[in-house]
Amino acid sequence: MDSFATLYKEALFSNVISFWENHSVDWKNGGYFSCLDRSGKIYDTDKFIWLQGRQAWTFSMLYNEVEKNPAWLNISQNGITFLEQKARNPKGKFYFSTMADGRPLVAAYNIFSDCFATMAFAQYGKATQDAHYMNLAKSTFDQILARQSNPKGKYEKKTGNRPLKGFSLPMILSNLVLELEHILDSDTVEHTLDQCIHEVMQVFRDKESGLIYENVYPDGKKSDCFDGRLLNPGHGIEAMWFMMDIAKRRQDQTLMDQAISSVLSILDYAWDPEFGGIFYFMDSKGHPPQQLEWDQKLWWVHLETLVALAKAYEHKPSAEIKSWLQKVHNYSWQHFADPENDEWFGYLNRRGEVLLDLKGGKWKGCFHVPRALYQCYQSFEKSNI
């Protein structure tokens, strides 16, 4: 039997990257089509800016980390040009979605469009060593920091009466700042990392249970309301591997141990005892969540968990981690991998049956599958498994 390392590496290049190379690139307008059916056929041509940034990032990242393949750089450039020329409003904020030709459809209310564009510019700048793109990454990053306390601006519908803050932005910043390490000065990097570690591990992580809450009061206090009770296990686990990367970089064993411990706590809590797989949303008090999709099994949740377990095993091998790794590996390859076509399914029902047979859509693009396969095979090679 192939090693994990071989399996993940081969799937990445022969099954996943090839899929996006062959089916998604919009050479005419720039950017990428992400709405691809099971076989790769385009079923909708709208462009979702999260996914434009993420795919441009993926191809530059592979160029930087794996192989100086000019075809990859070319595909990345096709998205970078679209992002720069068509995806920004006059104030430099990124739309949420556009038509195929770039006419904006949904306004720049969502700061994560900007986050993924920043990642893309930074990787493309590294690939080309073009100062223009590094500057673009830097200025977009600065704009994100400036919007941090009120990311939605006029589109914010919540009053200030229950001032909860959300986990997503501190979580993503902890990854973004490392993506921009070649661009930011080291004081900014270290200072931002300090802040992110504090937010993620001290404010949003519950020290007793190890679970990550999606919304808390600024001091970390819990709120007994729908938002305050909400758990998104995949989100928490993904953040924990960001923390492991920081822990490795800083040689901070305490942070590493805490992050690994939280991954295992979240898995214990969120693994479906009846049908297997990790729940999408949970209520920390066991009340009915508002999210009707709460019991579905999503590709990114399981792939980010594989990354977290691969890194946990690399840094602190144990039988418990190995056992979870095998379990999540088996579930994922049996349910998400498509035996007949390339790429992975994204959306399964609670029983693990395919709910939507798309390979890409509004939220699923060229990102979690390739990034996870890449992160996993790198880590498995180090662990020699």
Added chain:
Amino acid sequence: MDSFATLYKEALFSNVISFWENHSVDWKNGGYFSCLDRSGKIYDTDKFIWLQGRQAWTFSMLYNEVEKNPAWLNISQNGITFLEQKARNPKGKFYFSTMADGRPLVAAYNIFSDCFATMAFAQYGKATQDAHYMNLAKSTFDQILARQSNPKGKYEKKTGNRPLKGFSLPMILSNLVLELEHILDSDTVEHTLDQCIHEVMQVFRDKESGLIYENVYPDGKKSDCFDGRLLNPGHGIEAMWFMMDIAKRRQDQTLMDQAISSVLSILDYAWDPEFGGIFYFMDSKGHPPQQLEWDQKLWWVHLETLVALAKAYEHKPSAEIKSWLQKVHNYSWQHFADPENDEWFGYLNRRGEVLLDLKGGKWKGCFHVPRALYQCYQSFEKSNI
């Protein structure tokens, strides 16, 4: 065996209205708690303004139509006071949600809060013959009409580049205007009805298939995008019984026939051939919908369908309608009615298993179940079934 009429009437009063009377009223702050678990216990105290208006409406409607029960009027008043005193922003627009004590949580971005408040004020005004509440209904209605072309105001995230219009507002106006018939002058009523019939039947209804599209261009042209392909079968069927009410009032047999025909077309299209029940969302071209909950079976969809079939059978009895009525009746009573407790379940998975065992939440309150049971038993009595 009991007749349909007896079954629905008994369930309404002994099983459903009693549930909300016993468990939901917040006598301290005014208004109602809607987040009630399977047995009626409150699991969250936030107040969602749609449901405040809808419950106040339900109790006044029963007072007006069934019995001058002072307890019902009292419960309605408890919501009316909350709506008037706590649920409006300084400009008179209704919040989306508040805390139990009325402190606003989510701003007035959603015009349907205003629609359901209007319905409530109008029924309560009819019950009490208090001009103050009739005026409040009228002024809120006028404000809705004034906001009609841009209901979300500054919260609208869509650019004008694909100017689709949504079905919800014309649909709800066709019901709302009849709710306000005792308050509006008859020219306004007839003129608004003309507009609503045109919008619903000529613009959003596809004449060939009989299906109702959720979003179309102003002239009814279809758009091949996610929004443009979206079907919400329960929504379409509910609108068809609003049309039947108008057809009956106007003695318009053509409108009646068209509405009945669309109900049957939508049912043929949206009935799950494998597990039974009506899908929540569908894509008119069979592409994957964006709504992950697309295959779930929701209480309101099935209850509104029962109303539509009851009225269709009352006005134009046929074996086909009777057969659908029996089929939807069987499915609903077997899956949504709770054999152990009062009220109905709201959310089932595709297989008809309970997905969330709440009796009330953010979107489910004292409205669709009692209104449908009332409408059905009235209609069944006339049909003598």
